[in-house]
């Protein structure tokens with residue numbers, strides 16, 4: 180683990196302008212914020228899509244609530260980028276190649292291809308339960324104060340999204356049975372774990388050194404699996420095995 184150069188909320192736009200921060204910091208920050216922003220935006224698109232594909236209209240009010248909140252999360256993070264001169268379009272264009280990587284398969288699938296209640300449940304586990312960890316553990320304690328503040332706001336709503344995912348999981352086991360839920364997990368669990376990104380990259384090393392993250396992707400992925408294993412176990416479901424290395428697949 181590299182030594183952290185900047186403390187929690189130590190840096191803001193004026194520190195960046197003052198030149199007292201390492202020049203590479205801003206580049207790493209922009210890439211991290213751009214990835215966070217587009218993940219929120221794709222999640223919003225996924226909830227939007229779910230309104231058209233989830234038949235049970237009793238779920239629609241919560242889907243609408245989550246949709247509005249994900250849009251707000253995206254806005255908040257794009258605003259942090261705009262403050263330092265990066266427009267939404269430019270941030271998104273820089274992400275085009277990244278979007279094709281395995282770490283973005285979950286949000287892309289949710290936004291573009293998910294169908295019906297089971298996919299909604301799986302996407303919520305893969306995006307909200309994972310996002311809660313990334314935001315609560317990494318971004319809330321960011322050295323970049325505007326990102327830490329945005330994370331603080333997002334966190335409370337993500338905790339509710341995670342409760343929704345938990346409720347849907349219980350409902351799915353009851354209605355579809357453990358076998359079908361396990362099948363769906365075999366398709367979705369690799370995407371969910373890959374969403375944390377590859378372990379031990381140079382980019383994450385820079386994020387840790389600059390205090391833009393506090394844990395490596397692998398640590399968060401392990402935490403997620405432990406949490407989900409416990410939750411699924413309470414419902415009598417064992418998580419499907421995964422291949423050991425990123426990008427993970429069902430074993």
Ligand SMILES: [Fe+2]
Nearest residue numbers: 219249252337
């Ligand atoms: Fe969100």
Ligand SMILES: [Fe+2]
Nearest residue numbers: 306307337340
């Ligand atoms: Fe969410």
